């Protein structure tokens with residue numbers, strides 16, 4: 001491809017406001033052949049909207065091209081591997097999108113009478129059954145809208161359970177390998193957070209645990225597989241230690257992609273867990289769109305589940321709020337219904353054996369990456385992993401290159417970065433989750449890019465330190481970019497590597513984090 005052609009395909013773009021010229025619009029109509037009516041007189045002043053100040057006046061094709069071109073600036077799962085660890089950025093089959101758009105489902109209204117909503121309710125009921133089966137638990141709510149929302153719901157159930165026995169208890173134990181939302185949830189639910197140090201294999205230390213648990217412990221919140229990509233092998237023994245003191249085991253099941261069809265949390269002592277439908281079960285995510293964080297429980301927590309709950313009355317389904325011990329609603333209506341439809345479509349389209357295969361492939365892919373990158377990157381917990389693998393930048397740091405810089409260089413190679421500097425117990429972490437949907441060819445391309453960067457760090461570290469080189473904008477001050485985004489591109493702002501926000505907007509305009 002010639003240089004010109006490439007420039008054409010990736011040319012820079014004014015703001016739509018800057019394309020505006022007065023009087024331009026997106027339609028052409030013939031002259032009126034009837035008397036003109038004043039809309040304010042016909043409809044009433046209050047029903048007529050005035051002009052919108054500064055609204056861009058552009059033609060139809062300008063709108064189409066502007067937004068189509070902008071859409072090509074993004075990296076997306078439809079373009080390639082998206083190895084963001086802990087996020088399960090897998091490709092979601094289009095068929096599940098098609099099912100979610102069926103008229104009867106997409107246009108169902110939550111205020112429709114129950115007799116006319118039996119199909120939608122059946123979708124919900126079947127998904128409840130499937131997720132109970134997958135988790136090995138007894139009852140479930142589909143209301144929570146995301147993982148963290150599910151965590152809060154689950155811990156409120158734990159609190160209600162203890163409260164009903166006279167004492168909500170005081171603290172929640174959280175291993176240092178937990179996802180950051182876990183301690184945040186425990187805090188918001190009114191519990192003190194006690195940190196548990198992991199052992200040298202990256203797992204819960206049973207002795208530490210036995211030491212820490214007492215009659216004030218409400219629950220252990222454990223991410224499993226944990227954020228090191230390690231399965232907590234002693235989870236059943238840990239559960240026994242907690243149960244002996246009347247405490248619960250909360251499992252953060254956002255990483256359920258590594259367990260579906262292989263292991264059921266209900267079988268290894270978990271009392272309550274959430275599942276991220278937008279990770280494992282086919283809702284695309286990353287853009288802040290709707291999600292689903294169902295919470296499954298053992299039967300002793302079921303009385304506290306949010307209302308309304310579905311129940312079968314003969315051959316009909318009905319919503320019931322007749323659960324006096326319920327913690328109440330956690331969300332309007334019945335959760336994000338479109339997300340529930342996708343999840344059920346995904347589960348039914350696969351069937352049990354193929355759900356299991358997806359899990360096996362996710363684990364295989366992550367282990368393949370571990371195996372091939374091991375000679376080049378430090379591996380602090382060197383054992384077979386589950387769905388993701390966590391390296392550290394220890395070797396590259398000796399050359400002055402850190403995980404964030406390696407990630408930025410990866411962009412030049414055409415890949416979305418992995419998760420940087422998380423989990424916190426690995427200093428300089430590179431957290432990589434390929435998911436099951438990537439072929440060996442795609443994985444090899446990514447691995448080759450990582451190896452090439454490792455060589456660059458040895459031979460020409462400046463190339464990596466100044467990356468990315470092939471993007472419109474290179475380095476910006478990330479904190480300021482988030483707080484005071486500069487969205488306009490101008491030739492003057494053709495940003496040189498290492499340009500800070502202060503260079504762009506003037507030091508006086510740059511806010512520092514408090």
Ligand SMILES: *Cc1c(COP(=O)(O)O)cnc(C)c1O
Nearest residue numbers: 086146147148179181223252254
């Ligand atoms: C993603 C994730 C969460 C949070 O889920 P949200 O839907 O983003 O609220 C919690 N725990 C773990 C382990 C996760 O990976």
